Amino acid sequence: MKKIIILFLCLIAVNITGCSNSQEKKEDNNQNQTSQTEKITKPDFLDKDPYFFNTAFSKDEEGNLYFVYTENIYKLKKDGSIETLLSFKDMNISITRSKYFNGYLFMCVYLSNDSAYSTGILRMNLENKELKMFDTPNIHPFSILIDDKKIYLNISDADWTTRYAAFDLNSDTGELSNYRLIEWNDYPVFIQNNYLENKYSEYYGNIKSTKVNYDNDTIYEYDSVGIEKTNLKTYERELYYLSDIYGITGLLDGSYEVLDIIDDRIYLIGDAGVTSYDKNFGNMQFIIDNRDN
Numbered sequence: 332m333k334k335i336i337i338l339f340l341c342l343i344a345v346n347i348t349g350c351s352n353s354q355e356k357k358e359d360n361n362q363n364q365t366s367q368t369e370k371i372t373k374p375d376f377l378d379k380d381p382y383f384f385n386t387a388f389s390k391d392e393e394g395n396l397y398f399v400y401t402e403n404i405y406k407l408k409k410d411g412s413i414e415t416l417l418s419f420k421d422m423n424i425s426i427t428r429s430k431y432f433n434g435y436l437f438m439c440v441y442l443s444n445d446s447a448y449s450t451g452i453l454r455m456n457l458e459n460k461e462l463k464m465f466d467t468p469n470i471h472p473f474s475i476l477i478d479d480k481k482i483y484l485n486i487s488d489a490d491w492t493t494r495y496a497a498f499d500l501n502s503d504t505g506e507l508s509n510y511r512l513i514e515w516n517d518y519p520v521f522i523q524n525n526y527l528e529n530k531y532s533e534y535y536g537n538i539k540s541t542k543v544n545y546d547n548d549t550i551y552e553y554d555s556v557g558i559e560k561t562n563l564k565t566y567e568r569e570l571y572y573l574s575d576i577y578g579i580t581g582l583l584d585g586s587y588e589v590l591d592i593i594d595d596r597i598y599l600i601g602d603a604g605v606t607s608y609d610k611n612f613g614n615m616q617f618i619i620d621n622r623d624n
Contacts, residue, residue: 375526376519377545379478384523384544385591386474388598389431391457396593397431400605400619404429404438404455407618417455424448428474434458435505437482439472452482452498454505465507470496476519482507483519531563546592546610555585558612571612579603581622 376383382390388398396407397416404417404426416436419426425442436455443449451467452475472484477500484496495518498507515521527545528535535550544551552559557572573582581603589600596607604621608614 374478374522376476376478376523377526381546382591382593383476383478384520385593386476387428387587387589387600388591388593389429390593391431396598397429397436398598398600398605399426399429399438400600401621404436405619413618416457416460422448424453426453427472430475430477431457432477432500433502433505437475437477439475439484440464441471441473441487452484452507454507456505465498465510467496467510470512472496478519483513485518527563534561534563534566537561537566544590544592549610551590551592551597553583553588553590555583557583558590569611573599573612576612577615579622582606 388396390396394409398405398407402418402420403415404419406414406416408414417426417438423443423445424440427439427441429436429438431437434457436457438453438455440448440450440453448464449466449468450471452465452472454463454465455461456463467484467486470484471487473487474485476483479502480500482498482500484498486494486496495513495515497511497513497517499509500507523545527550531548543553548562548564550561550563552561556574557570560569560571561567574580581601582599584601587600589598591598592610595610597610597612598605598607598618600606602621604617605619607616607618
């Protein structure tokens, strides 16, 4: 009788263990599927557009560049000449960044003392220079990122858990809709950090700043006194102190924090002016020379 009872108990134990293992495997599979779904639904912005993470300079289909400096919006034409598209000194507004997309220029209105404008996105139709305002109530957008369906904003003040916002973008008409605040983990910079950390798991963890730009296995980290360039495959690091190299102060400025890469040139903004360089910070060229002001 004891043998029968012992055998019965063993069978129950085996059955319970099997169910437990089956449940654990099911939960693991669900977690893996969820993880894969998250990876699939999060876009790889670098693969979509190599210029996506540029915050100050953007390029149109003809190779012209657009940027904000001091109190003007500029168009740097492919032939090297510069056109002032908008001077906002007399508009009583402050514009921090601009971004070109599909025939339109989208500009961040950070401050406004004019009833005709509020804080938000000011859109210029580059064909006829027509302006249209898209409000961001009680929010001051500082920088802008654009893909083909959304505009993302880095904002200066919101509640303590949210520093980012978004609009839906109609890429054909340039219209914006569905303005909302978003969480930090939905902001492209942090999504891309996860991609880079996974791709370069050995070295990327040593990158301290999110103020970086990425190009062909290389990270450029911005600092107000210099640029650190790191190859994420070999972990070779180079420091560039531009004031020492060129004997010019003000080429970098923490209030601008601009390091953009377009084609084979790096673009910086500082009190000394707007400059460009090759990818080893040689061959410096002044786009706007502000040293006498």
